[in-house]
Amino acid sequence: MQSRTPRMIQLAAILLILVALAVAAYALTGRDDEKKSPDAKASTHVTLFMSYIPSVQFAPVYVALERGYFAEEGINLQLENSFNEADGVARLGSNDLQFGLISGEQIILGRSQGLPLVYVFEWYHNFPVGIVSPQDLNLTEPADLEGRVVGIPGPFGASYMGFRALLSAAGMTEDDLQEIRSIGFTAPDNVCEQAVEAAVIYIANEPLTIEQDCFPVNVIKVSDYITLVSNGLVTNEEMIRENPDLVRGMVRAIQRGLADTLADPDAAFKLTVPEYVPELSEDQYDTQRQVLQNSLELWRSDDLGRTTPSRWETTQTALIDSGLMAEPLADLSACYNMDFLP
């Protein structure tokens, strides 16, 4: 039988372990997550919502931070990454959040629900979605998808809208395919395992993974067939009304970061990846450099940051055709405001 003293010692030991774990957990996470702007005059605290993990696909923002472009605008920027774009849209709409890099169609959908979102800067000039398939299937244009099994993340979001718009542009409907299968965000896995014949993907990174680990692929780019609104810097009407200078500062800093990245992607890569994407292992650097290269093609534009009314018209039509929206907005032009571009 145990005596009372050893039991007390054991109890104390458990308590000590728990306290030590708690203290260590709090001590190790007590650091300041904010990226300090090099310029001390930065004063306005701004959180930028980005609907993906930290990635080279956000290199222009990291470049702008590293080179002090936000600080020069008096902005102390904090980055918030999330897979939950709907969360960002809701918080932007309620002004809990002031800026986000958000898919273009979300602005139209959000405004149709009464959220006062405004797109102030075009991030991707070319729509980033496409359809990937094994090269030996020889699916090189939308008509080749007839009778095929195509995987989609689900009947929502930019990828589904882009897919529906692509079919529509080619004079096809979903009935022309053998099956549309919801596969979540596992397109590379499903294509490599040939569980589907083709899949809707983000063209900057996913085809690259399949080619590296499985086989050569073909990619049908949505942007080759239809011009849709892509991701952009989004704010809300209250910010535009109350603090237009801050909006202008954000637009200017991101545009400078984007221009720098396009001008010298190698420098952008070296400048940002180890600092902002520290979880990347060094043997992934070559792949990620290629992802950045693919992203350059999505960013490249003759007029960086400027969107056009026709893109919004086409996107709204695609949303209605896809069944994601019931009727057109009363004022589609309220979705975007290009007055803040330099």
Next chain:
Amino acid sequence: MDQSSHQLPSSPGWRTPHILLAPGFGLFMLLIWYLVAESGRYASFIVPSPERVVDRWWEIAADGSLLRHTAVTLREVITGLFIGLFAAFGCGYLIAKSRTIAYTLTPYLVALQAVPIVAIAPLLIIWFGSGIVSKVIICALLVFFPTLINTMIGIRNIPPDLRDLMRSLEANRWQMFWQLELPAALPFLIGGLKVSATLAVIGAVVGEFVSAREGLGYLINFGRGTFDTPLVIAAVFTLTLLALLLYGLASWLGRILLHWQFIGRQDIE
């Protein structure tokens, strides 16, 4: 109370092979995994080899990032676990003692348990922000129900004779709680604690999946986003170790606080 019927056979002849069963099964599974990975049937980002996972685990352990992400998750887990445990014990005690409170709260608490946490996690992030608070609430919500139920059962199962005995000794309310109700409910509370310890880890990861820049759940998300499956598996293993550590502490605590349950077994052994 007869505890012997709940105990596993523990004769000396049993013990040695029994100890080897779990590691042996683990090694067997590891071998299967190795053979599948080496078969070349699956791309390396779908089934990476065990060596690649170990290399990646070592890499993030050596550069300090594993410790940092684990600390974030641990902070959420410990805070959520304690808040959930105390809230559930308080509620469970009140419900067990008062029919009025039981009738008032029980339908809502059962309804709360029926709501899938993954469905409300994004809403909690919107309401409470993407920082630690929302993750702690998710952990606490997951921990709450099993502890609540175990507290209720523990308090309600106290034999009336023992209550009568305490009353005959003129025990006051505090003495009744400290010397009868709490010890009598302890086996159930420890059972709830063991379940809660692992649920709290799941809660933190659910929260980090929705929105986070740090934590093991974030690391898994990051690994998925970059097709770095060894990183995903390394993070999952670390989560498992964290859950095992907390479960082990709860079991140890149980052995100490419920030492009287083991006296008979020790005498046999």
